[in-house]
Amino acid sequence: MENFFTRYRNETVLFGVVFIQVILLAVQVRVPQPALGSVTAAVQPSQPGPRLIRVWATGLISPFQKLTVHSGEGIRGIWRNYVDLIHVRQQNIEMKQEIDHLRLEKIRLQQDAEQGQRLQALLGFKEQFLDQTVAAQVIGTSGTDLSRVIYVDRGTRDGVQPGMAVITPDGIVGKVSRADKTTSQVLLITDPMSGAGVLLERLRLNGVLKGTQSGYPEVLDVMADEKVQVGDTIVTTGGDRVFPKGLSVGTVTSVFPDRERDPFLAIRVKPTVNLGRLEEVLIVTKVLEQQVVTDANGAERAADILAQRLPSAKKKTADEVAKQTAAAEAAPGGETPAMNAEPKAVPQVATPTTRPPAVPDKYSPPDAKKSAGNMAETPAKKSEAPAVSENKKNNASAGDASTKKQVTPPKETPH
Amino acid sequence: MAAQRTISREGIEVFRFGPVATVLIPLLALFLQASLPLRFSTLNIFDLPLLVVIFFSVARRSPMAGTLTGCIIGLAKDSLTYAHQPIGLFGISDSIVGYIASSIGVKIDVENPGSRLLMTFCFYLLSRGIYQVLRNMAKQPIDFNWGHELGAALVNAVLAVGLFMVLDRYKQRG
Numbered sequence: 001m002e003n004f005f006t007r008y009r010n011e012t013v014l015f016g017v018v019f020i021q022v023i024l025l026a027v028q029v030r031v032p033q034p035a036l037g038s039v040t041a042a043v044q045p046s047q048p049g050p051r052l053i054r055v056w057a058t059g060l061i062s063p064f065q066k067l068t069v070h071s072g073e074g075i076r077g078i079w080r081n082y083v084d085l086i087h088v089r090q091q092n093i094e095m096k097q098e099i100d101h102l103r104l105e106k107i108r109l110q111q112d113a114e115q116g117q118r119l120q121a122l123l124g125f126k127e128q129f130l131d132q133t134v135a136a137q138v139i140g141t142s143g144t145d146l147s148r149v150i151y152v153d154r155g156t157r158d159g160v161q162p163g164m165a166v167i168t169p170d171g172i173v174g175k176v177s178r179a180d181k182t183t184s185q186v187l188l189i190t191d192p193m194s195g196a197g198v199l200l201e202r203l204r205l206n207g208v209l210k211g212t213q214s215g216y217p218e219v220l221d222v223m224a225d226e227k228v229q230v231g232d233t234i235v236t237t238g239g240d241r242v243f244p245k246g247l248s249v250g251t252v253t254s255v256f257p258d259r260e261r262d263p264f265l266a267i268r269v270k271p272t273v274n275l276g277r278l279e280e281v282l283i284v285t286k287v288l289e290q291q292v293v294t295d296a297n298g299a300e301r302a303a304d305i306l307a308q309r310l311p312s313a314k315k316k317t318a319d320e321v322a323k324q325t326a327a328a329e330a331a332p333g334g335e336t337p338a339m340n341a342e343p344k345a346v347p348q349v350a351t352p353t354t355r356p357p358a359v360p361d362k363y364s365p366p367d368a369k370k371s372a373g374n375m376a377e378t379p380a381k382k383s384e385a386p387a388v389s390e391n392k393k394n395n396a397s398a399g400d401a402s403t404k405k406q407v408t409p410p411k412e413t414p415h
Numbered sequence: 416m417a418a419q420r421t422i423s424r425e426g427i428e429v430f431r432f433g434p435v436a437t438v439l440i441p442l443l444a445l446f447l448q449a450s451l452p453l454r455f456s457t458l459n460i461f462d463l464p465l466l467v468v469i470f471f472s473v474a475r476r477s478p479m480a481g482t483l484t485g486c487i488i489g490l491a492k493d494s495l496t497y498a499h500q501p502i503g504l505f506g507i508s509d510s511i512v513g514y515i516a517s518s519i520g521v522k523i524d525v526e527n528p529g530s531r532l533l534m535t536f537c538f539y540l541l542s543r544g545i546y547q548v549l550r551n552m553a554k555q556p557i558d559f560n561w562g563h564e565l566g567a568a569l570v571n572a573v574l575a576v577g578l579f580m581v582l583d584r585y586k587q588r589g
Contacts, residue, residue, distance in 0.1 A: 010478035014514045017486045021503040021510070028501040029553045053502060057445075057494035064446050069453075140495075143448035145459045146546070146557065147496035151449070162498075178498035185498055192557060193497055213558045276456030 055180055058151065062183045065139040066153055073137075132286035133167075134158050138278045139183070148191035148211065148275075150174075154283060155182045163242060165284040171248035171272035172196065172236060173281050184283070188275055189249070190215050197240035198249050200267075201233045209234070209249060209269065217250070219267040220258065228255045228267055244287050248272045430474040430586040440582065441467050441488050449495055460567045462539065464488045466575050468509050469538050470582050472516035473525045485513025501553055508545035512538050528576045535575035539568040 005012055136152035154160050156179045166173040166186045174194060178185040187194050191211040198209045198219055205226055207219040222228060232252040238245025250269040258266040432440075444463040452459040468488050472481030489509030493502040516538060524530060543564050550557055 010482070010514070010518075013479045014482045014510065017482050017510050018507050021486070021490075021507045025501050025503045025507075025549070025553060028503070029555075053490060054494045054498065057491050060442070061446055061449055061495070065450055068450060138453060140449040141452045141459065142496045143445070143452065143459060143464075143492070144462070144496065147500055149495075149497050150453075187497055191497060193499065213560065276452075277454070 054178070058180060058183055058185075062139060062151060062153075065151065066137075069137055069139045069153075131288040132159075133282040133284050134160060136160075136166075136184070136281050136283055138281060145215070146213075148188040148215070149177065150186050150188060150278060152184050152186060152281060152283070153182065155180045155184050157181050159285045160184045160283050161285075165243045165287075166281050167243075167247060167284060168273050168278070168281055170274075171250065172243050173273055173275065173278065175242050176283065186281070189217050189271060190275055195240070196243055196249070197237040198234050199237045200228060200252075201235055203228065203232070206237055206239070207267070216253070217269050217271065219252075219269060220261070220264060222265045222267060224257055224263055224265050226265065228252060228265060230254060234269055244284065428588065429476050430588060432471070432474075432585055432587060436585040437471075440471075440585070441484075441491070445488075445491055445495070448492075460570055461574060462542070462567075462571055463578075464492050465509060465512065465539065465542055466535065466571065466578055467582075468513050469516045469535055469575065470579050472513040473520040473534070474586055476517055476520040478514050478517040478521075481513035481517030482510050483513075485509035485511070500555070504546055504549045504553070507549060508542045511545055512542050515541070528580075531576050531579055532572045536568045536572040539571045540564065543568075 134154050136154040136158075138150050139153050140151040142149045152166075160176055160179045162176050162179050164176045166175060172189060174186045174188040174191070176184050177187040189196060189209060189211055192213055194209075194211045194217075196209040198207050199205065200207065200219070200222070203226060205222055205228075207222045209217050209219055211217045219234065230252050234249040234251065236243040236245050236247045236249060250271040252267055253270045254268040256266055256268075258264045441464065444467045448459075448461070448463045451461075465488075468481075468485045471484045475481065475484075486506055486509065489506035490502060492505040492509070493500075496505075516534070519525065519534065525534060543559070547557070547559050
């Protein structure tokens, strides 16, 4: 036996090394029970925690990577900030002009955002927004296109945890797959093992973004009869509980039938983020989800929102109120409670500006009964009614009853 | 078989490396492999650690040393991949490549640039083939684009010719 091992020493060592690694593989990999509705039966290692060998390897390589990246940044910074300043003055002028444009744009967008929030509040939407992010420097990659991951210089010490989303201002990058003390591994959206819930913006279609070996992710689970076009933009849905919703993902570059899954399309996507040249990223450490709230008035009617958004519409509404007032006060001196009510005075209650019932019944409020009674009064009082009503409105809004009452011109009386 | 091997060993030169080169060259290869694609993403087509495995194995001409070199460097490559990917895929493939490279180094002239080009081309494809088989065994199949792999093998082979010439300076006669 000793002679055998001596004779086949090399082969024995090879067999032993391979055998041990195969056993290690077998220990790590387990085949999950196939779940209903699962796209692929993904196989995951049995222990999701970081392995010591990974920690060692990262710990061995990452200090040099950090040193290289940060010293490179320093050199580039010196060059950019002290040497390469040609055309800066011209750029400054152009940027100031751009700021002016952006300010105007900001005002418009702010109004749109406020309106959007109010409408969302009406519909009971929940708003998601990034509450805390950690800026991180990309320091390394896996070094092989068979595993598309990057390493960043932030870890658990900075609050980074596995599963957190990694983004840039341009769009999503991936998610944290492992977090050590000072470094983290990020699985890019182009890796075949990654996935994200996405939405085709134009068609409002949900799908699943999966990475491929080619480096271009694809959107799956979209039926073949959908009119997906090249150039359609894709955003996150937030449904995967990793990426906050509404973040840019990419644009459609090609659409073709999915051969493996017949009734569905395979939609190839070009990520908006250039994943091949990442330098800085943001790790989303906290996402807040809360009910949209508008202002102290609470729920508002859609008509009020429209009125605020469109001043002309608001004016028309006021005229309509006045017309209604005139029409309702057919009887002279008729002052119905609804006519006197200024809409802004009771914002919580949606007070309808209805006519008082001609024939009061048991459900009619006492004031309505009273005003209905006024309708039967003399025609002489009828002509005074609009002016009085208008004055009452002014009193409510301006709080100076006596002055307004005297200067109300008769020609403003609505007919 | 043993007699043949003895004769072969007597007829060829066996090299060794200093401890600094033995440690630093693989580390540098790993570092460059993990860092260069950050700035130039197309550079991830290279497999510097594999080239180092081939170089050390061929130069030492000891299958046992080649196997262990491939195992260690392969496991280091594995440890830099996606956290949920099992460790050992690159380890096994590089171990086998290291063993075969050492065995071939005993039998043929591997100092010639032409033979180095051809050898690296074949070893690259062999490494990827073994990796693919192992991924399938681990129930984590990936779609290989063999056209891309052939191109990558050629690029790595060309790089190997230049790289091996540089690394030849660190050889010490055994």
